[in-house]
Amino acid sequence: MADGIQKDQTARGETILKKILYNEQFGLLVALAVICIIFSVLSPFFFTFENWANIGIQTCIFFVLSCGMTIVILSQGIDLSVASVVALSSVFAARSMIAFNNSIPLAILTSLAIGLFIGLLNGIFVVYAVIEPFLVTLGTMSIARGAALTFAKGTVVPVRNETFVFLFADGSIAKVPLLIIYSAVIFGVIFMILQTTRLGRNFYAVGGNATAAALSGINIKKMKIFSYLISGFLAGFSGLIATGRLSAGLPNYGSGLELDAISATVLGGTSFLGGKGSVVGTIIGALIIAIIDNGLTLMGVTFYFRLIVKGVIIIAAMYWDHVRQVSFSKRF
Amino acid sequence: MDDQQIIIRLCGVSKHFPGVKALDDITLDIKEGEILGLVGENGAGKSTLVKILAGVYKKDAGEIFINGEKCVVSSPLDAQGRGLSFIFQERNLSPFLSIQENIFAGRQPVSRFGFINWKALSERTLNLLNLLKLDLAPSTLVNRLSVAQQQIVEIGRALSFNSRVIVMDEPTASISDEETGTLFEIMRQLKNGGVTVIFISHRLVEVMSVTDRIVILRDGLIVGIKETAKTNIDELIKLMVGRDIKEAEKQELIPPKEKLVLSVRELNCPGVLKNISFDLHEGEILGFAGLVGARRTELLRALYGFQGNVSGDIFINDQKVLCSTPVEAMEHGIGYLSEDRKKEGIFPFMSVYKNITIASLKGFTRFGYMNQKLEREKSQELVKALDIKTPSLTTLLFSLSGGNQQKTIIARDLLIKPKIFLLDEPTAGIDVGAKFEIYNILRKLASDGVSIIFVSSELPELLRLCHRIIVMCQGRITGAFTAEDADQEKIMFCATQFE
Numbered sequence: 001m002a003d004g005i006q007k008d009q010t011a012r013g014e015t016i017l018k019k020i021l022y023n024e025q026f027g028l029l030v031a032l033a034v035i036c037i038i039f040s041v042l043s044p045f046f047f048t049f050e051n052w053a054n055i056g057i058q059t060c061i062f063f064v065l066s067c068g069m070t071i072v073i074l075s076q077g078i079d080l081s082v083a084s085v086v087a088l089s090s091v092f093a094a095r096s097m098i099a100f101n102n103s104i105p106l107a108i109l110t111s112l113a114i115g116l117f118i119g120l121l122n123g124i125f126v127v128y129a130v131i132e133p134f135l136v137t138l139g140t141m142s143i144a145r146g147a148a149l150t151f152a153k154g155t156v157v158p159v160r161n162e163t164f165v166f167l168f169a170d171g172s173i174a175k176v177p178l179l180i181i182y183s184a185v186i187f188g189v190i191f192m193i194l195q196t197t198r199l200g201r202n203f204y205a206v207g208g209n210a211t212a213a214a215l216s217g218i219n220i221k222k223m224k225i226f227s228y229l230i231s232g233f234l235a236g237f238s239g240l241i242a243t244g245r246l247s248a249g250l251p252n253y254g255s256g257l258e259l260d261a262i263s264a265t266v267l268g269g270t271s272f273l274g275g276k277g278s279v280v281g282t283i284i285g286a287l288i289i290a291i292i293d294n295g296l297t298l299m300g301v302t303f304y305f306r307l308i309v310k311g312v313i314i315i316a317a318m319y320w321d322h323v324r325q326v327s328f329s330k331r332f
Numbered sequence: 333m334d335d336q337q338i339i340i341r342l343c344g345v346s347k348h349f350p351g352v353k354a355l356d357d358i359t360l361d362i363k364e365g366e367i368l369g370l371v372g373e374n375g376a377g378k379s380t381l382v383k384i385l386a387g388v389y390k391k392d393a394g395e396i397f398i399n400g401e402k403c404v405v406s407s408p409l410d411a412q413g414r415g416l417s418f419i420f421q422e423r424n425l426s427p428f429l430s431i432q433e434n435i436f437a438g439r440q441p442v443s444r445f446g447f448i449n450w451k452a453l454s455e456r457t458l459n460l461l462n463l464l465k466l467d468l469a470p471s472t473l474v475n476r477l478s479v480a481q482q483q484i485v486e487i488g489r490a491l492s493f494n495s496r497v498i499v500m501d502e503p504t505a506s507i508s509d510e511e512t513g514t515l516f517e518i519m520r521q522l523k524n525g526g527v528t529v530i531f532i533s534h535r536l537v538e539v540m541s542v543t544d545r546i547v548i549l550r551d552g553l554i555v556g557i558k559e560t561a562k563t564n565i566d567e568l569i570k571l572m573v574g575r576d577i578k579e580a581e582k583q584e585l586i587p588p589k590e591k592l593v594l595s596v597r598e599l600n601c602p603g604v605l606k607n608i609s610f611d612l613h614e615g616e617i618l619g620f621a622g623l624v625g626a627r628r629t630e631l632l633r634a635l636y637g638f639q640g641n642v643s644g645d646i647f648i649n650d651q652k653v654l655c656s657t658p659v660e661a662m663e664h665g666i667g668y669l670s671e672d673r674k675k676e677g678i679f680p681f682m683s684v685y686k687n688i689t690i691a692s693l694k695g696f697t698r699f700g701y702m703n704q705k706l707e708r709e710k711s712q713e714l715v716k717a718l719d720i721k722t723p724s725l726t727t728l729l730f731s732l733s734g735g736n737q738q739k740t741i742i743a744r745d746l747l748i749k750p751k752i753f754l755l756d757e758p759t760a761g762i763d764v765g766a767k768f769e770i771y772n773i774l775r776k777l778a779s780d781g782v783s784i785i786f787v788s789s790e791l792p793e794l795l796r797l798c799h800r801i802i803v804m805c806q807g808r809i810t811g812a813f814t815a816e817d818a819d820q821e822k823i824m825f826c827a828t829q830f831e
Contacts, residue, residue: 197700198697198702201702209675212678212679212690213690214658216690
């Protein structure tokens with residue numbers, strides 16, 4: 001009777017829903033495919049191994065940061081400090097190489113430690129001082145950038161070590177650039193955490209409904225701090241790559257990368273609402289952004305115009321999330 | 333009395349929300365210069381009626397005449413323009429501005445160049461304050477005023493708009509007796525000046541003392557319009573709760589065991605709970621009745637370790653415990669269903685089965701990884717047992733109906749196998765079919781030995797389902813009845829025992 005109707009309605013809702021859901025990530029893949037086709041027509045260099053290896057190398061940091069950003073935004077937070085942390089840990093890695101006789105393990109440790117430290121700061125202020133994540137990370141963004149400039153004494157910190165550069169920039173195994181391997185591994189780890197572990201389940205819960213998560217026995221404070229730790233850690237790792245690529249620690253590196261990471265994440269379907277999203281979507285989103293940029297470069301479009309295009313993509317992604325949120329609240 | 337002008341006339345006003353008729357054919361004449369009381373239980377339709385007058389809601393049927401002119405109140409601004417002012421429980425003032433700036437916000441007297449004429453502003457405000465006998469400087473910041481004083485400032489603002497009707501929603505809720513006396517004086521003054529005051533309150537003693545007439549709402553209908561001098565509190569209560577003809581006979585409840593599973597002694601939370609003491613037996617369904625603000629929700633949260641600043645003794649199976657987090661409460665076998673499932677219960681973007689297992693993750697975790705196959709198995713059992721209608725286990729929860737969402741959260745709580753189950757308004761906003769399914773689920777649980785505390789604002793529901801009913805008011809226990817003794821009037825009487 002009434003139950004039967006209900007079942008039909010929910011069944012119909014499910015089919016439509018399936019379409020929408022599939023559309024989100026499927027739609028993104030379709031968009032990606034279309035973009036690739038367009039650019040391969042417009043430029044003969046597009047679908048070459050060298051070009052794609054290049055894309056992989058140039059966007060490694062972007063991808064890694066986006067993975068971390070996915071977890072943070074998923075848990076209803078945001079991390080504006082990641083780009084500055086990349087610069088800070090890059091400077092520290094370089095200085096560590098100089099100070100400890102080119103010891104790569106120590107450089108790695110230093111870089112990761114810096115990332116974790118800023119992540120911890122972010123987490124503690126968001127959770128215990130109860131300040132908006134936007135404001136906290138805006139502050140640490142400045143602090144980290146200032147610290148980077150301070151410790152680099154306003155200039156660059158050179159690194160002269162072939163192994164380091166091999167590991168974190170040029171190197172490849174069987175023609176596959178190491179950086180692409182790092183991106184893939186990190187993506188795989190984050191994907192696994194979010195989809196198969198209890199930790200990942202907790203992140204989705206905290207982001208989806210923090211109070212309900214607390215009532216279900218989840219420690220939301222711990223989870224939020226942890227999300228910032230992961231983001232910081234990945235930013236620290238990215239610092240090593242930055243140092244490798246430039247053979248130096250550049251305190252001014254990466255300004256604006258945080259916005260790229262946020263754009264990729266939101267474009268990929270992770271909503272500021274929280275509790276919704278996937279690192280798969282983020283990677284597709286990141287690929288879309290990266291490939292558009294690459295394609296335009298191949299076509300000879302100037303850097304400034306590419307910036308404009310990127311800005312348009314960001315606004316489109318944010319607007320799309322807004323529309324999603326509005327349609328959700330209407331159904332709800 | 334009859335030659336008083338009618339300032340607002342309502343004819344057949346109705347308002348529907350999905351699944352519920354909030355107002356049903358309301359016909360009422362409100363006279364100029366009278367103090368009209370508006371009473372009724374939670375959900376009777378008082379605030380819906382007020383919101384229609386205030387232009388916040390649009391009526392679905394009927395006509396409204398203001399000053400003899402048929403009109404549609406399109407927005408709060410429009411209501412104000414028509415001479416209606418509203419003073420709600422939440423203060424509507426800017427705390428960091430002064431009294432004069434609040435009263436004349438947007439209408440400050442200005443000099444020729446657009447600068448505010450502070451002298452005129454201050455004078456006009458002072459006139460109003462003198463009229464209301466509020467001895468304060470117009471430049472005083474509002475956040476320095478007491479609640480009662482802020483209310484008077486809001487009345488001042490209403491007067492500055494030359495409002496003919498002032499609606500006050502529970503104005504005496506957070507003020508002292510003395511201040512209440514002053515407020516009533518002002519209301520009488522307003523009445524003498526030809527202003528109509530509509531006084532909404534649960535405090536029947538106060539309503540009896542200051543009003544000229546009283547309108548009683550029940551289930552969206554006007555069940556009585558009485559002249560205050562010719563009625564009494566008992567009659568008001570009778571009308572408010574009514575002899576409910578559709579109340580089903582109380583079903584056979586399996587009597588609870590003797591064993592005490594929960595004993596609460598002198599539970600206190602400053603400003604919230606006062607000296608709460610009661611017992612709960614094995615297999616018992618204990619109902620908690622009361623009005624909104626009785627603090628029943630806070631009591632449940634205190635038992636579940638989700639309320640701060642709690643002192644007193646809680647004994648579970650004769651063992652003294654103090655749960656300071658939900659995790660501890662769950663370890664002691666307490667389950668909790670929150671009042672507001674949207675805000676505190678559901679994970680809208682998570683699948684049904686993940687919503688069910690979220691409070692029991694430990695049992696499904698192996699070396700940090702989730703055993704999703706087992707999760708789905710256990711969830712399927714519960715979906716079947718509770719008859720949750722969902723296309724699949726992986727359907728996202730937001731696409732289920734309210735009743736099925738609620739059942740999903742009940743399934744979540746059942747998965748932890750609670751011995752004591754705390755439920756806060758479990759059937760709120762749920763269709764009738766699902767309601768009865770939930771009653772059956774609870775009855776079966778009780779017969780299996782689970783002890784249940786059931787908070788509800790629906791008296792018929794409590795009477796139908798509970799072995800005993802405790803009534804709370806303002807954070808105190810004001811009454812306790814067995815199933816046989818209890819009836820709606822006695823409960824309502826205890827629920828309105830304000831201090």
